[in-house]
Amino acid sequence: MRMRMMKMLLLLGLCCGPVCCGQNQSDPRDQRVFPVLSVNYDYVQMPFEVSLWILLASLLKLGFHLLPRLSAVVPESCLLIVVGLLVGGLIRVMGKKPPVLDSQLFFLCLLPPIILDAGYFLPLRPFTENAGTILSFAVLGTLWNTFFTGALLYACRPAALELLPCLLFGSIVSAVDPVAVLAVFEEIHINELLHILVFGESLLNDAVTVVLYHLFEEFAHAGEVTAGDVFLGVVCFFVVALGGVLVGGVYGVLAAFTSRFTSHTRVIEPLFVFLYSYMAYLSAEVFHLSGIMALIACGVIMRPYVEANISHKSYTTIKYFLKMWSSVSETLIFVFLGVSTVAGPHAWNWTFVTITIVLCLLSRVLGVVGLTFIINKYRMVKLSGKDQFIVAYGGLRGAIAFSLAFLLSSDDFPMKDMFLTAIITVIFFTVFVQGMTIRPLVDLLAVKKRKESKCSINEEIHTQFLEHLLAGIEGVCGHYGHHHWRDKLNRFNKRYIKRCLIGGERSQEPQLVSFYNKMELKQALMLLESNSSANLSTAVTAAAPRLESGERLRSGSFFFSERSAGEVNARRKPSVKFSLEPPKPPRGPEHLLEEDEELMHRRH
């Protein structure tokens, strides 16, 4: 007892020693009372404020979903901007200066998670099938928008602007923003084709925007433009786009290769995915290449190999972390957009703003209609008028435009404030007006909605069957088309690449079998979560140890299928129809597991 007391006193003395010394350093002579409680806010200010913002954003998300009537009418992005305005107003009223959306913070911290999430879960089949259309909208559409807006703005001369600033403004304001598109389109559930067209365009136009922005900025700085410069601009576009893809590809291959050896350290597997992707983005940004395209390329390339190598738990971790980060990022972006509106210096110019909005809408509509007219000659499934309307109407502008404008230097561009105000107005217009009205318009025009489809082994088998069939028929016709090259790529992938990048026996596994295994695994997990009838407990306990080790349910699925074959023979008891009609999964993040991974769901 005394020993313990002595030890405690000793400890206290040791603690007090340095504390008292610390105190005494500032006041060697004064005899102050020992402060039991002291406040030192500066020490934690930065992380504290960041956490507070993120907490606020997350609480807002919770709040919206508790008000069902509101969230059915108004898209979340609008509500978040309004909240941002309120918060900004509050800060202003308190007398402090509200923070502005710092471009560096935006481009380096807030944007990458959203793009990685989009790229990693990009539905590859519809994307490649419509690649030509998407590319032409992204490249030609953005170019058209830029020059049309810039030229007409110069012709109207609202504030005695020169040509180059007009063109620069045109390039900033004409790019369709992936964040805004994702936020709005996700809630309206239109069919896959339109979703991938608008979304793909918003992702791929980054290369064009980056090139045009830097080009016009340089020209404005230099003062003179020669034909050689224009030619270099075109070359620059190819370098930026292809370079970005190359950088992303290299990092993607590295990530896939690394994941081959992670079987003994499963815990850090997700970290590799995130780090390699982020490094791809940063490396591309070092050379002013398109970071977005690097990120997309990295995600797309590494996904099939990484998923074959990592454990199921890591896969779930990656999925949830990506969804979480991108969700928080998106919320923060919109809130900050609202706050920055209150904060930023504004220079309101009625003519400029109205002309900008009108020109944006006009150029978008003309661009989409014109391009579709040309593209439809080469498409097998033509785009109808309704599709064109949705594509045109879905061209939302967002925070990227704002950040790019914010990056302009005030010396070269004295009208920067006017630009910022106009861009904010355009963003508000597109997000509020177009974002809110697109849902009733989609219902009014009876646009095809996304069909809720469960994973179907039939669809997978028959789709692969058709791919082989079409590749064969193309061979018969002597026609080297889409199917031929896809078949060649698949074969090359199977023979050489999979051997290098996928470890163990998984490298020989055909796609069909891995799809089937994944399906069985999902069903098994659903069973475990929904506590179905007692005579399946043996099935569950047999499968459970295999799930624990995170390995593929090879013999587990065989076990299930034995049962299912038994059921089939015994004239199916309806109570044990687990493979066809599983019990309804609980609402909540768990049921994200069962959903088709190809779909990009964010919140439920």
Added chain:
Amino acid sequence: MGSRASSLLREEDIEEIKRETGFSHSQITRLYSRFHSLDKGENGALSREDFQRIPELAINPLGDRIINAFFPEGEDQVNFRGFMRTLAHFRPVEDNEKNKNLTSGEPLNSRANKLLFAFRLYDLDRDDKISRDELLQVLRMMVGVNISDEQLGSIADRTIQEADTNGDMCISFSEFTKVLEKVDVEQKMSIRFLH
């Protein structure tokens, strides 16, 4: 028969094929030159060996079945009309076709006919049902040799279970169509024949 004159394409033939299949004039002539280049025996008809010489079919897992699809029941030769009739299934569906009056009633490249063509590739014995064995054969061709029979069997069982609605352990054509209703067959089963 066998003379050079009969292997050349006549205008009446082109017109008939156009009416039957819906291909345009230039497409027919282009495909005829392809037919001619495949026809090594120069007798106006293709045999199975001619098809097997095509490299893409040799490495295709479904190569044999595709070749068989060109040949009508029990025959060993396919002439140009038959060749075009099979290829007509893969023409893209056009909206204005719904108004045209084709001789055969429903055009060969309609969604139903495309699906029927694919169905017949599974259903070798032509009993209008895909049995478990027929499904297993196709799966084995697509998947290769590394997978065990049991695992393939479980995949086949699962597939039939998912599709089968009338409980006969086989997939009929209507069940096949239903399962593929969400798949964009018009796009997946079409080839862009250059004009």
